Amino acid sequence: MGTLTLRQVAIDTYKENVAYLHRDCKLYRSEGFQALNKIEIQQKDNGRSIIAVLNVVDDVCITGPDELGVCEQAFEQLGGKAGIAVSVAHARAPDSLKAVHRKIAGDVLDFEDYRGIALDIAANRYSKIEIAAFLVACSELGLERDEVLYLTRAMIETGERLDWGEPLVVDKHCIGGIPGNRTTMVIVPIVASHGMLMPKTSSRAITSPAGTADTMEVLAQVELSPDKLHQIVRSERACLAWGGTARLAPVDDILIAVERPLLMDSPGQLVASILSKKLAAGANHLVIDIPIGATAKVRTRNSAMILRKLFEYVGDSLGINLEVVLTDGRQPVGRGIGPALEARDVMQVLSNDPTAPVDLREKALQLAGRILEFDPDIRGGQGYIMARDILDSGRALAKMQAIIEAQGKNPHPPEIGPLRHDVLAGQDGIVTAIDNLQLAHIARLAGAPMDQGAGVDLHCKLGDRVAPDTPIYTIYAAFPADFDFARELAAQDTGYTIGEHYVDERP
Amino acid sequence: MGTLTLRQVAIDTYKENVAYLHRDCKLYRSEGFQALNKIEIQQKDNGRSIIAVLNVVDDVCITGPDELGVCEQAFEQLGGKAGIAVSVAHARAPDSLKAVHRKIAGDVLDFEDYRGIALDIAANRYSKIEIAAFLVACSELGLERDEVLYLTRAMIETGERLDWGEPLVVDKHCIGGIPGNRTTMVIVPIVASHGMLMPKTSSRAITSPAGTADTMEVLAQVELSPDKLHQIVRSERACLAWGGTARLAPVDDILIAVERPLLMDSPGQLVASILSKKLAAGANHLVIDIPIGATAKVRTRNSAMILRKLFEYVGDSLGINLEVVLTDGRQPVGRGIGPALEARDVMQVLSNDPTAPVDLREKALQLAGRILEFDPDIRGGQGYIMARDILDSGRALAKMQAIIEAQGKNPHPPEIGPLRHDVLAGQDGIVTAIDNLQLAHIARLAGAPMDQGAGVDLHCKLGDRVAPDTPIYTIYAAFPADFDFARELAAQDTGYTIGEHYVDERP
Incomplete structure (x- = not known):
């Protein structure tokens, strides 16, 4: 209908198109627009149009009466040119x-x-x-x-889809919730050493103290152009990159932007989210890790089985070769929680350091073994042994170093800390429970993942015997305010339960 | 945690608190805030705090790196003082x-x-x-x-509640959807003439061509202060005002702000919305009008009965004396659709003008009769006759004129039109159906309710015999663009069905 001049309003509304009309804009009154109405904005010269939600503005510094302001992503979608003529009309509700x-x-x-x-x-x-x-x-x-x-x-x-042109493109995914669970960075070099193609892209932490992309970034560049990423995958058979740049299953990103603040995490959405991303990324063989534990995302073996069946049904129907592994989610994996601490654990395992955390090594070998068995030439049950051989021989370490070099080594790796505080057991006994959520929260308050060197380093795990003055973990932080908040939370509740008897019952 | 300077961002986000942080704000990074996160904003000097949703800004003209911008309503809630110190933290999800x-x-x-x-x-x-x-x-x-x-x-x-201090405070409400259905403006003067207290507040049109408040505004002021409103009600026993100023059942307004763009209208929400507003406004006797028709909100007698039972159950439990009346919703009521045209119909009925629309008169008398029977002194079945006597005697007109004078007569009543276009039947036959939604849409495109004189004036109703050149209705508009849009829509579909046989079957 009427014509207005397009203007960018430099607000990032996070995956929602928002338009701004001045309250005195003639169109606002005559069309009977209301705030939260959806309007259709059409570019006059090429007819391109988008839908946006309307906010009303009372300040000409944001949008004048003859202008139509649009948020950053809407401005991009309209071609990113200020001053062009646009028309505005009531949007029909989308048919769907x-x-x-x-x-x-x-x-x-x-x-x-x-x-x-x-x-x-x-x-x-x-x-x-x-x-x-x-x-x-x-x-x-x-x-x-x-x-x-x-x-x-x-x-x-509804998104792009990668095709690596090979029959065996593998991936793994953990549904999340376990701090320190950085197996991916051990598995990828093992699997790639065997020659399997594993173009691994990962997310950054959203609510956790570190995502795989955050941890890998301690060692190397992870924000790679699609061209660079492909070149690395071709030469090294693998990568460990951040997945945020590709337009794979874009609907998933938009849904997550609303799911996250709603604290919603339904099984159907979880399965659709993970499988759509993996299939769009070109994987045709996939191992899914579902940790079970009282403070994990999945709390009982029963609900894990329901989720597993759903993964299998959808995966099989879509033609991806999929294995679900139920793992022990009763406590954090490894020792470190936070990017630099977790990267240290990973490199200890890859280097066969005798002090490397055994649980991280064992879990990574178990999952890597399952992936290796996707190779038709490997006999069922031999995957674990092969994975262990590759790790023990140093070939996995060499592959990791090659990947780091290819992606671009971090010239200034972060130091851990420098502020540090030991949390003591406070009583005699045995560690009978560790609260994943509480430890993750403490590590986040300490500054992880924004401060790469911040986090929590565990000294005791389930079944360990402690005395009152035994340090159960150390908190590391870069800034005094963060440090105090993390220490306060740990003082309220260490996240550890110390009891008299402990029976090791895997869920 | 950190401190920022409060600033108003002159954006009306319509019932949602939105805060704006600059992308370079130190807190934004160190706290790991994300767009769409909810944050708690605390005023440093008095400790008052609010919750807001975060948007990220890239323009210091909107919000600088050391500032916290907030939308208009959040600024009010924080006391409306720019430049004060505020602290910002992650908000916990509300317990509920x-x-x-x-x-x-x-x-x-x-x-x-x-x-x-x-x-x-x-x-x-x-x-x-x-x-x-x-x-x-x-x-x-x-x-x-x-x-x-x-x-x-x-x-x-959770809101304020009015108490008129009388045992018989009456109200009526129509669930909506029928254009021209302006019975309230006939009923209120009839009921008030009998001495019953009827402090009527109404809404403006949201998606319809006119609300009662829009139509009354053609004749008189409707935006009255609470004091003025009370004074008028005391002296005239009634008012016909806009209800938007009071803080009655504020949750309803917030829910509607989201229901409307979602196009949601569930029976439970409808009943809760209407009854909460009426009870908060102090009514203790209420008549609910549920029109039934193929293009009304309620399409079958069955679904009307379900809705009626729900109204009765909730109303009885809350101690309000409630009557539900199922009415004929097959076509618009009266002739005019649009504020000035509907006000004309109302005044014709009140003036006993022989050309007044009979259906508006009859429906208003029927509903007014039901309300009068709330008076314990009136015998069951006598309400309609009393209402008719009050109307025929001119007492209702006199009461309406007194209400108009008390609220403040509109010194410049709008003219109808001035642009006008007759829509013709185009064929011989009988009017067998009239589409409420299509007629409402045409009237809105013509400019109603923003242009008070715009709208549609019906010349034929169900059962009327027409020839090809019979004008079935006239479109009125103030602006050529609106006029053209309305005429185009009517040319695509007049909203009238002309057939050979018509059987008058009330739903």
């Missing part, structure tokens, strides 16, 4: 929202429904509140197995 | 969100749960996406009857 309403009413949706939803979400036609409505409708008992499959397929099809 | 997650998982919540949710929403502790999650969880088959009761009670208790 009807399917969301049917889902809310209890219907089972089909693939075409999910494809419509994924296409509209990928095109930024959904507002955050519409995405929230979709997520809640799908949550908990709301998704049939086939619906998870349809959603996963729809999420893959 | 656990109840929302239980609701999502299929639980039935109790009153304490709903009270916690309402308190947190009223205190702006919920983000829009959290509210969307709550609404979807409550939607459709999701709320037990008792839960609707608890939600309604919780919404009443």
